[in-house]
Amino acid sequence: MxxxxxxxxxxxxxxxxxxxxxxxxxxxxxxxxxxxxxxxxxxxxxxxxxxxxxxxxxxxxxxxxxxxxxxxxxxxxxxxxxxxxxxxxxxxxxxxxxxxxxxxxxxxxxxxxxxxxxxxxxxxxxALGTSGMTAYIGLLDLGKPRVGETVVVSAASGGVGSNVGQIARLKGCRVVGIAGGQEKVQHLTEVLGFDAAVDYRSPNFAEQLRVACPSGADIYFENVGGAVRDAVWPVMNQGGRIVVCGLIAEYNDNRQGGPGWFPILSKRLSIQGFIMSDHLHRQQAFLQDMRQWIREGRIQVxxxxxxxxxxxxxxxxxxxxxxxxxxxxxxx
Ligand SMILES: NC(=O)c1ccc[n+]([C@@H]2O[C@H](COP(=O)([O-])OP(=O)(O)OC[C@H]3O[C@@H](n4cnc5c(N)ncnc54)[C@H](OP(=O)(O)O)[C@@H]3O)[C@@H](O)[C@H]2O)c1
Structure with missing residues (x-):
């Protein structure tokens, strides 16, 4: 040694x-x-x-x-x-x-x-570590998805986002992923089974997102912040839930700010931030479910x-x- x-x-x-x-x-x-x-x-x-x-x-x-x-x-x-x-x-x-x-x-x-x-x-x-558990806790415990609801997730090709989208699909939701570039967008729909995916680098991203969410969004799983967040808020439905997991677009340049609070009031939005390590008591339930989903091929790593x-x-x-x-x- x-x-x-x-x-x-x-x-x-x-x-x-x-x-x-x-x-x-x-x-x-x-x-x-x-x-x-x-x-x-x-x-x-x-x-x-x-x-x-x-x-x-x-x-x-x-x-x-x-x-x-x-x-x-x-x-x-x-x-x-x-x-x-x-x-x-x-x-x-x-x-x-x-x-x-x-x-x-x-x-x-x-x-x-x-x-x-x-x-x-x-x-x-x-998938069986913090990325998967963050997706599981944020989506299921905080987002509380219901069958038929639309879930939008940003950084959808990443460790957390790819699991959020797949878990939401197996809970019966319509899933829209946001990622950078055509190759990732295609992978999300063709390989991971997302219902739709949108490239946030596209010049008409906000319009594409609106089209991808014909019934609006009930849950937004926020991984990114910045301009991506600004485009998602307008498609949120009344009573929508925003789960704030991360703000990666703001880590390099400390950008703050946001779209202003009026939509929270007018759309009765709930916004909740969370840190996965506060939820370790849920680890056994997470491992049991996730292991089974991976074994059954319902979650791809x-x-x-x-x-x-x-x-x-x-x-x-x-x-x-x-x-x-x-x-x-x-x-x-
Ligand atoms: N709350 C918690 O306890 C907790 C725990 C773990 C992670 N997180 C947070 O969850 C988020 C995702 O983490 P992860 O581990 O899944 O990350 P990851 O696997 O490293 O994926 C990050 C992805 O973010 C996208 N991205 C990077 N810069 C961006 C920008 N400026 N605008 C838009 N997209 C950008 C990139 O994909 P594109 O090609 O799509 O740009 C990148 O692949 C992060 O914000 C992280 O801090 C929070």
Missing amino acids: STTNRRIVLISRPQGTPQAENFRTEVVEIPELAEGEVLLRHSWLGLAPAARLRMTEQASYREPMALGDVVYGQAVGRVVASKEPGLPVGTSVMSIGGGWQEYSIGNAENLVKIDEAIAPPSVWLG QEDVSEGLESVVPAFIRLLTGKKFGKSVVKL
């Missing part, structure tokens, strides 16, 4: 889209384990927009990273050394804060055992796979610039 760890740290705060110069790869000695700790060898990293949020100094729902910190991210892997009897060597686990590195140290509180017999490790970072620690930063930039499909995962 190696005694050193390669890791990627944040060395400057990105202005706009992150650049390679904002990060440094370094090699450090792996420290001794304390009682209750285990050493995890990462086999896969999961990339998520939340890392970009933590690169700014501005407080959000998580603390900002400090300069010099290992970049925040999830990982799966095997325990290779253990001082925790409940997590013996060989145990497969997922670590929410494993970070962009080859090894991390964790304990029973921040590691979740995964079963590779149910699904390959990378799926525990996506979408992954954007890169390989090697050196591919992490380029893959993360692709994530923030819409040049990938599905959950971004990196095989180490």
